[in-house]
Amino acid sequence: MTTDPRFTWLFWTVWRRNLFVYRRIWTINFLPPMLEPVFYLLAFGLGFSGLVREVHWNGQTLSYTEFFAPSMLAATVMWQAFLETSYASFVRMFYQKTYDALLATPLTVEEIIIAEIVWGATRAVIAAVLMLTVIALLGYVPSLHALAILPIAFLGGLAFGAMGMATTSVTSSIDMFNLPIFLVITPMFLFSGTFFPLTGLPAWASGMAQGLPLYHLAELTRSACLGLLDASSLWHMLALAACAAIFIPLSLAGMRRRLVK
Amino acid sequence: MRSANDATDQPVLELTDVRKAYGDFEAVRGVSFAVSRGECFGLLGPNGAGKTTTIRMIYGFSPRCAGEIRLFGQDIATAFRRVKARLGVCQQGNTLDPDLSVLENLLVFAGYFGIPRAEAKARAEELLAFFALEGKKRFQYEELSGGMARRLMLARAIVNRPELLILDEPTTGLDPQSRNTLWDRLLDLKRQGMTILLTTHAMEEAERFCDRLCIIDHGRVVTEGDPAGLVAAHAGRHALEVESPEPAMAEHLAAAGARFDRSGRRLIVYGDDKAALLALRERFCAESGFLRPATLEDVFLRATGRELRE
Numbered sequence: 100m101t102t103d104p105r106f107t108w109l110f111w112t113v114w115r116r117n118l119f120v121y122r123r124i125w126t127i128n129f130l131p132p133m134l135e136p137v138f139y140l141l142a143f144g145l146g147f148s149g150l151v152r153e154v155h156w157n158g159q160t161l162s163y164t165e166f167f168a169p170s171m172l173a174a175t176v177m178w179q180a181f182l183e184t185s186y187a188s189f190v191r192m193f194y195q196k197t198y199d200a201l202l203a204t205p206l207t208v209e210e211i212i213i214a215e216i217v218w219g220a221t222r223a224v225i226a227a228v229l230m231l232t233v234i235a236l237l238g239y240v241p242s243l244h245a246l247a248i249l250p251i252a253f254l255g256g257l258a259f260g261a262m263g264m265a266t267t268s269v270t271s272s273i274d275m276f277n278l279p280i281f282l283v284i285t286p287m288f289l290f291s292g293t294f295f296p297l298t299g300l301p302a303w304a305s306g307m308a309q310g311l312p313l314y315h316l317a318e319l320t321r322s323a324c325l326g327l328l329d330a331s332s333l334w335h336m337l338a339l340a341a342c343a344a345i346f347i348p349l350s351l352a353g354m355r356r357r358l359v360k
Numbered sequence: 361m362r363s364a365n366d367a368t369d370q371p372v373l374e375l376t377d378v379r380k381a382y383g384d385f386e387a388v389r390g391v392s393f394a395v396s397r398g399e400c401f402g403l404l405g406p407n408g409a410g411k412t413t414t415i416r417m418i419y420g421f422s423p424r425c426a427g428e429i430r431l432f433g434q435d436i437a438t439a440f441r442r443v444k445a446r447l448g449v450c451q452q453g454n455t456l457d458p459d460l461s462v463l464e465n466l467l468v469f470a471g472y473f474g475i476p477r478a479e480a481k482a483r484a485e486e487l488l489a490f491f492a493l494e495g496k497k498r499f500q501y502e503e504l505s506g507g508m509a510r511r512l513m514l515a516r517a518i519v520n521r522p523e524l525l526i527l528d529e530p531t532t533g534l535d536p537q538s539r540n541t542l543w544d545r546l547l548d549l550k551r552q553g554m555t556i557l558l559t560t561h562a563m564e565e566a567e568r569f570c571d572r573l574c575i576i577d578h579g580r581v582v583t584e585g586d587p588a589g590l591v592a593a594h595a596g597r598h599a600l601e602v603e604s605p606e607p608a609m610a611e612h613l614a615a616a617g618a619r620f621d622r623s624g625r626r627l628i629v630y631g632d633d634k635a636a637l638l639a640l641r642e643r644f645c646a647e648s649g650f651l652r653p654a655t656l657e658d659v660f661l662r663a664t665g666r667e668l669r670e
Contacts, residue, residue: 103441
């Protein structure tokens, strides 16, 4: 007798469930990615530009807001995907027993977990598109390369979504998420060439920052917004893909251990 | 999607020497039973006896450690997808989706089985009517009473038109009205030919509802049969119950080799001979003793002991 496949297209039904719930409160979901850039650009544009006249990045001379605006896209992708597969997935798994119900259907653990990660990436893409629109309207996106933000945000979303899910698989209580967020995500948010270019840092610090997935994502979103995507962008894509390739199997193994009893 | 070897006389569900251990703890130690098509089979046992573990292995939630589980003639370990498509499961706890309304819970769940949208909609309407939830279809999760939530769980469990319905303590925690409504609906399903496997602590209901049942304890099947047969074999037709009997009574019963149990201060004597039990009452406990028909609860307590399980 043949063995049934562990993974099929049925995983879209779980993705669709999440989209359905998301759409119901779309006004609340849409607001942060649209308002955040306005607030940040106002704060940095009005308050900061007096302190920092220009920023040198990749051979370009940029105003601080030109440098910073694409960083927000990268950061949003990270936060959206990571928070979705950490807090939100944990609530579905632990409090709502949604996974228990799903496991009584033909769905497998693998399908459920991949659907959650892909959903996290989808959320990240939606937020990135909204934010990109606002940033473009404010005049910070001079290039059509910016359309590449869609696949870039999806890839980044997969990487950070997988990191969130791997964390969820080993987290015993919801309060525990403060730890990875405080120790990993927040430092990454600050030190990934998002608020300042890495070129100003000592070699050791810049070397460490280049190991952070958000650094690669921020380089990509900045290149895309400014129309500077080139062969080196592929390396950044590869770095994000590698991150996803490490954390997706880790999430699956962790969740199998956790759910299959 | 039935396979060629799916003959009608073949059991819908067959367990052979199934075992499950968690580390050193053996939750299920060799359970075997079979359920035929159209039958309602009860799995009874005290808390911690291994009922839920057994059920979880059957619907593929927990992998078994040893033994064989065949559903519709197929092995759940390899044909999990094909088998689960034909199963309906109503879990013990509430696993409804709190982010969705009543109707959406059914529609989205049908989606997990790959049921097309229009078909899902038709089935959902039908099920809402069947479970008296028509007026509640826009209700959000937090607006549902315990009884409504359980009915919705059951409706959701059969949205894929399962050939075997698995119910883990379907009526626990419900008020008598909700419980009766639920049993009525289950009886309707049974009459429509649905094969049902259930666990319950409600002895009276199991006695009425199950065609056959087995009592499991400490991970093993203690006894199996039809309710009336089990009562006759383990208790007899009548039971004489006495509150705080005089010590002489127990001594007399032990000497006579009578079938009796003690439960705290209570003493229960079983037998088929009504006259003999009445004579016993006359002699030892004319006031405090009372005669009643023996029930499945007597069988259950005899088979699993009367001490408290914790």
